[in-house]
Amino acid sequence: MKIKSLYSDFQVTENPNTLDTAPGQFSFYCLSKTGQTTLDAFRQLQAAWGYHNDQLSFGGLKDRHAVTIQYFTIWNGPKKDYTLGPLEIKYLGTRTVPYRSSDIQSNHFEVIIRDLPRAAKADIEQSVREVQQVGCPNYFDDQRFGSVGPDKRFIAKEIISGNSEAALKLALIGEYEHDRAGAKREKQILKEHWGDWQKIQGLLSKSRDIRVFRYLTQRRSDFLGAMELLRPELQGLYFSAYQSYIWNRTLSYWLEANLPEEARSSISTRLKDLAAPRRLPENYQAEWKTFELPYPSARLKPLATESWVEPLKKVMAEEGFPLEQMKTGVRKLFFSKGVRKASMEPQGLKISFAKDENHPERIRLQIGFDLPPGSYATMILKRILNKHASSTHLPEISSE
Incomplete structure (x- = not known):
């Protein structure tokens, strides 16, 4: 094909x-x-x-x-x-x-x-x-996850886990399929001289991330502060990617919990195979057409009666922390609020x-x-x- x-x-x-x-x-x-x-x-x-x-x-x-x-x-x-x-x-x-x-x-x-x-x-x-x-399930597809490299590590998850240096490394030197030659050269320099910010400033004086290197020259261990100096559109991509990934998996588990295996199909994505309905029992048809699933974050306060609570808990358990910890602790770095229609x-x-x-x-x-x-x-x-x-x-x- x-x-x-x-x-x-x-x-x-x-x-x-x-x-x-x-x-x-x-x-x-x-x-x-x-x-x-x-x-x-x-x-x-x-x-x-x-x-x-x-x-x-x-x-x-x-x-x-x-x-x-x-x-x-x-x-x-x-x-x-x-x-x-x-x-x-x-x-x-x-x-x-x-x-x-x-x-x-x-x-x-x-x-x-x-x-x-x-x-x-x-x-x-x-x-x-x-x-x-x-x-069809209204999943986010692979293009939403362009900031996720071959190792499938999420920058936002590293920040939540307190690994701000690992998060910055992923942002600056993570390898991606569509990296151009200039980006590859810059990443190689960062790999070789990581931590020597003065030298990196000299070698990458025309980099779009020069503000990050200057900041770390003065505040060597404040990697979270350095993250805030990355281009705003990139910061948004890092957090929307992880939030969308959890949203996808929650919806997939919701479908698995509500539909027998013979009533389900599967959709392949780069990060995870996801469930899709082939047919719906009559008692689920109305709910499926109107179902809206909230974007996960620490600000979400679900009622125990919501049908998506248990699927979301299952996802968070697999991620290794409860929903209440899904926050950055930094004002400028945050997860979005809102809901998304589950079906299209x-x-x-x-x-x-x-x-x-x-x-x-x-x-x-x-x-x-x-x-x-x-x-x-x-x-x-x-x-x-x-x-x-x-x-x-x-x-x-x-x-x-």
């Missing part, structure tokens, strides 16, 4: 609540791109137009390995189009408020899976029927099969569906492809 043969095999289109414009200070644009991340596209546009980051507002990140369409605003931005290679910007008018994630109604996905065996057709059709009937129902889910023109005797599958913001399209693909996707790395596409 081939997932990423062509960029055009993944098409993601953001559907805003409205495209209406009105006289205002926020210039409104449509961004179409191929083979770039959203942030790469904005860096290219910023170099051309010279706006400040504070002027930019957008709804979510779209995948690199796809053809994508999304929307954004720039405060007092230029009233013109921009095109360079696979990047195309269309000026739509102005708005009175910036464009944000709350302006996204849904994201539409069109995905082509190639090089499938003909025997997979019946399994996939059955999985589609099941998803149409009971939906792809709207307009359609599939079609055709002969794969690139692979004789094999077939290709086209899948189309809409998801609300924050849900991961890869979860739908994994659930539908089921055993055919268990050993295949799916591209990082989400509805965020």
